[in-house]
Amino acid sequence: MSQDNPEIPQVDPQPLTGVVKWFDPVKGFGFVVSDHGGPDILLHVNVLRNFGQSSVADGAKITFHAHQTDRGVQAASITEIIPPEGAQAAVLTDIGELDAQAMADTPLQPARVKWFDKAKGFGFANVFGKDEDVFLHVEVLRQSGLSDLQPGEALAMRVINGKRGVMAAEVQAWEAAIAADEGGGT
Numbered sequence: 273m274s275q276d277n278p279e280i281p282q283v284d285p286q287p288l289t290g291v292v293k294w295f296d297p298v299k300g301f302g303f304v305v306s307d308h309g310g311p312d313i314l315l316h317v318n319v320l321r322n323f324g325q326s327s328v329a330d331g332a333k334i335t336f337h338a339h340q341t342d343r344g345v346q347a348a349s350i351t352e353i354i355p356p357e358g359a360q361a362a363v364l365t366d367i368g369e370l371d372a373q374a375m376a377d378t379p380l381q382p383a384r385v386k387w388f389d390k391a392k393g394f395g396f397a398n399v400f401g402k403d404e405d406v407f408l409h410v411e412v413l414r415q416s417g418l419s420d421l422q423p424g425e426a427l428a429m430r431v432i433n434g435k436r437g438v439m440a441a442e443v444q445a446w447e448a449a450i451a452a453d454e455g456g457g458t
Contacts, residue, residue, distance in 0.1 A: 287335050287351055288313075295320075297327040297390075297420040304334055304347060313338055314346040323350040324447025327420035329413070331356030355417035375441060380428040382446070388421040397427060397440065406431055407439040416443045 288306055295302030295315060303312040319336075320328060328334070335352040338345050381399045383406065388395025393410040406429065413419060421427070426446035431438060 285337070288338055289333065289335050292328050292330055292332045292334055294330050295328050295419065297422075302328070302330075304336070311344060314344060316346065319347050319350060323353070324445040325353070325418060326422045326425055327418055328353055329356055329417050329419045332417045353417045355415055375430065375432075378430040378432065378441070380442075380444065381431055383427045383429050383440075385421045385423055385425040385427060387423050390420045395421060397421075397429065399429070399431060404438055407434070407437060408443065409439065412440050412443055418443060418445070 288308065290304040290306040290313065292315065293303040293305050293312060297317065300317040302315050304315050306313060313336075315328070315334075315336075317326065320326060333354040333356075334347075334350060336347045336350045339348045383397045383399045385408070386396040386398055386405060388408060390410065395408045396405040397408055398404075399406060408421065413421065428444045428446055429440040430442040432441045433439075434441075
């Protein structure tokens with residue numbers, strides 16, 4: 273707790289790294305296992321939302337700041353999420369057959385989630401200014417470090433014409449795409 277105000281938790285100034293043990297977007301929380309050991313660290317959906325995501329894939333690597341509370345250690349803010357290493361293993365054939373440079377040259381487009389059903393493993397989004405639905409597959413989300421999407425959620429997507437129609441080949445949380453663009457990435 274802060275010495276100035278005992279009601280305000282003191283955030284550790286040094287970032288921690290760890291792996292998402294599990295995260296349930298329906299429950300609104302999950303846990304991170306720190307690379308330095310110790311007890312599991314609570315990850316609340318509001319902390320993810322402040323980072324610009326509503327979910328995170330199990331096994332994703334995460335850099336974050338934490339604080340001690342009466343209930344244990346909790347993540348206070350996130351600075352980076354790296355998709356799980358195994359996420360690249362289950363590439364859809366539509367995407368696996370693409371030239372990597374052609375994919376990198378495809379611009380990120382702003383979009384909103386129309387609907388997504390994690391149990392079914394897919395959903396749809398709309399690119400701003402276009403009427404056509406864009407297919408979203410759960411494997412594409414996993415490759416991007418996401419596990420679920422909510423209706424109305426803002427995204428940045430690389431859209432391709434797949435064998436079965438228009439589909440997202442890469443998905444990023446809107447805020448992460450903006451930060452990467454401002455930092456010279458993407």
